[in-house]
Amino acid sequence: MRHALTLASRGPARGSHASVGCVLLDDAGRTVAEGWHRGAGTPHAEVDAMSKLPAGGARGLTAVVTLEPCNHWGRTGPCAEALIEAGIGRVVFAVEDPGAHSGGGKERLRAAGIPVDEGVLAAEVAEWMRRWLIAASLQRPFVTLKWASSLDGRAAAADGTSQWITGTAARQHVHEQRADHDAILVGTGTVLADDPTLTARGDGGELLPLQPLPVVVGERPVPIDARLRQHPRGLVETGTRDLRAVLSDLFARDVRTVFVEGGPTVAGELIRNDLVDDYLVYLAPTLIGGPRLALGDLGVDTIDGQRHLSVTSVTPLGDDLAILARTQSGSSR
Template sequence: MRRALELAAHGPATGVNPQVGCVLLDATGTVVAEGWHRGSGTPHAEVDALSKVDTAVGLTAVVTLEPCNHTGRTGPCSEALVTAGVERVVYAVSDPGPTSAGGAARLRDAGLDVIAGVLAAEATEFQRAWLLATKLGRPFVTVKWASSLDGRAAAADGSSQWITGTASRQRVHEQRAANDAILVGTGTVFDDDPSLTARGDAGELLAEQPLPIVIGERQIPGTAKLWDHPRGVLETGSRNLEEILTWLFEQGIRRAFVEGGPTLASAFVAAGLVDEYLIYLAPKLLGGDRLAIGDIGVTHVGDARELRITAVEHLGNDILLVARPMTEAGH
């Protein structure tokens, strides 16, 4: 199963489909084939592995996710495993999808031996974003901000470039590329005129670009840099975050990166719609009232939004804190 998870990581992290890996074993436990999913419209991991053997009769399939049981752009993996003559299927995590789930039951009905939950915790953590998005019916939301040690996102005159150093800024570009969409408010577009592209060290465009989404009721200027974005730009014309996220999920967006300033970040936090926080801290003191986060509905310290820090990383002279809510959304 650990090998299957390694294979799964070869697949794209963005897009509608999960990252899935599959290992086929013979009766002696020897690996005879491996496969992984390479993106929407390509063979799923199980089918990819099956295509590499002359016969799969009597084999065991070890898969990171319960084999799907529906026909989308490809056929159901459960049927492919049954037809191929696989004897046993071992998987880590159940598929939470309302249409794709049910593969385990189909396999058992066909007489296959099915074992679930192997390395479930590791596989759930690996696929956390996709699993949570599928369960909630909205994209996995990451909120990012950069601030001084005293929590300021800008100086008294409004200047904010650059609070953090080059290493932090490059990491942000990599994180942009790891998401399907990047969300900003109209205020950020009017005030900062960002390009919101994902760029490399030399300023070149990375292969993966998030779709810019502008949240707010105002139309952005025709001269905004966002109109030159390689993916174009989508204006929501709305501030209803839950409706926007539901619609984005329906459009195939599974990972949303919020990089829109204190107003938008605070709105997501207040609404309880944040699944992951990326907080860049620069060893600077700015003072003043330009806080990285504004009112989130907390009036008493006992009502504070409790977070759990999952990683700490040094980037040059800065620190990146990765955190998540103590209570996962949907639990």
């Protein structure tokens, strides 16, 4: 299973399809073939592995897969059916497919008389697939909320200036995170105040190969001369402040991960509505004071209402720190 997970890591890091790995074993436990999913429209991991065998070569083999074989028709056929037709003798997988339409593969396999073992290295695989699993189960993109602040929690000086609180290493790390998400989301207030490009760029200012889809939340239109209108992925203007509706629409557009760089209003609204899965905070060793807090009102009126997080990593970036935290339940509602 660990080797299947290694194979899965070769698949695309972004997009609507899970990165899955599969290893086919004979009765002696020897690897006969292996495969992984390369992206939308390509063979799934199980089919990719079986395609490397001669006709009838999969009969009686054990398929070890990181994710429960799918049970639906999409751009490709159901893997459960493909395994049955190939005569696979046994299936072992790590985590269930939470998809309303794609799940149920294990029941289909068992109904066909194929033994199925589940839960092998489930925690390890689920952690690696965490973004995709949360998106699939909640039917909305996985949301990473980012902000940069001083030690005293300020995101800007009293006059609104904020460039730059953090150093170059932290800012480059932000660009890498942008490239690692399907979409980047801000409010119209941020667009009007900062005129950002929201592109993912390298050390030399060059555009990185993977760019996030820019999404602007709010009812006001983006100015016609805004730099954001030159973004290589185009621009999504939501025309609404309803963040649940926005995320639902993005999910329908095959967006599975969203990087939020909006101001305190958007950030606070996401938190209040339990729509944040990861918090990425860049903390600079500086003090600013004043009213410009990184977060707006969270609806916490008493200390018993504070929102507890679990810190998963602290990474030094020059003089700054990148703190990654998540909701203690591991997912949002």
